[in-house]
Amino acid sequence: MLVRFAALLATLATPALFAPIASSPLPPSQDPWYTTPSGFEAASPGAVLRLRSAPGNITAIFNASSAAYNLLYRTMDSKYEPSWAVTTLLVPKHTNGSALLSYQIPYNSVDIDAVPSYALYDPAFSGTPPIYTDIQTALSLGWYVNIPDFETHTASFGVGVTEGHATLDSVRAVLDTGFDLAANARYALWGYSGGSIASEWAAELQAQYAPELSFAGAAIGGTVPNTSTILTQAAGQWWAGLFPEGLLGLTAEYPAARAYLLSQLKTTGPFNRTGFLVAENVGVEEAFAVYANQPVFEYFVNGYESLLDPVLQDILDNNGYMGYHGIPQMPLYVYKAAQDEIAPIEGVDELVSKYCSVGVNIVYERNTIGGHLAEEINGDARALRFLQAVLGGVYNHTGCTVRNVAVNITDSPM
Missing domain, CATH: 1.10.260.130 (434 Repressor (Amino-terminal Domain))
Known part of the structure; x- marks a missing residue:
């Protein structure tokens, strides 16, 4: 893997394509790095077009990381036309390179300067519970953490096909580059709310769009099926x-x-x-x-x-409708507040029932306490346990399990 990374650096060794670390980040709208080289359309989906050490102090913000990189990569939009996006990769300080978590943050905005690759530097964003603790915990467990700007450069918030493609291609980009990840590294998806859109669409599109990928699992919370x-x-x-x-x-x-x-x-x-x-x-x-x-x-x-x-x-x-573009091939952990006021639980019940009927491996937990915001906290530890199991290679659940739980970590009524 290190050989592949070194080879890519050699390939991108022009100032335009591989940039050294900058002293501070610029908003994407002002940063010329956020542009594609001529002819990028001919590259394969997931191909890295630009690579740089992430600017500024991001490893100080996420101090369980030893290095951070931005990758600008080729993807496809919802019309299956060439597009591009950026992802941020955080490398853990202590790791054996066996696990990669693709963490889809719910940034839910059409402002191109609100993307995670830039917003992570803002404590008001990165410090929002549980974003900071999720990333720090994953790094502390020795997992590499991939954080894609999955709405792509067009800020296509809510366009499921685009977000799914961009998420899958971000994983392709990281795996193909290497970064000392083991050849047999396991990788998984995690997303809540707006992050669940990218994560679930990636899960259902994977078989037809990225069949070479084999995810260990996907944790999808606060799901927005419609x-x-x-x-x-x-x-x-x-x-x-x-x-x-x-x-x-x-x-x-x-x-x-x-x-x-x-x-x-x-x-x-x-x-x-x-x-x-x-x-x-x-x-x-x-x-x-x-x-x-x-x-x-x-x-x-x-x-x-x-x-x-x-x-x-x-x-x-x-x-806008999950469940019509493919069948997830990886184990799913789905968690949802029964009183979710933003995306009613009935839609998730129907989606899970549909997947169960075609043999998807699912654990679905319906929390009888709290609403949409509360479940992001209430479901966090449960999602993390699932991810530890699948990334550790010890997950042994099969079939379809649906159960009600009563978990109240936060006092938030919403």
């Missing part, structure tokens, strides 16, 4: 900011749909185009604050009816 439920139920909710972020993300790769979306926004009144497009330049936490409890359908000239046009529904049909 994107349309978020859009239809967002009005008046504390999480209404996901409405503009979601619509802008879904149309990012579809010019006709984006043009239609913009044509339907009001130009006057308290809920207008200018206010809606604020979402383009804010991270998810700020979006929650800006749009909290707003009647978000009021941004459109025809209210909710504006969302029913086929130009939008076609995107949702192809990218």
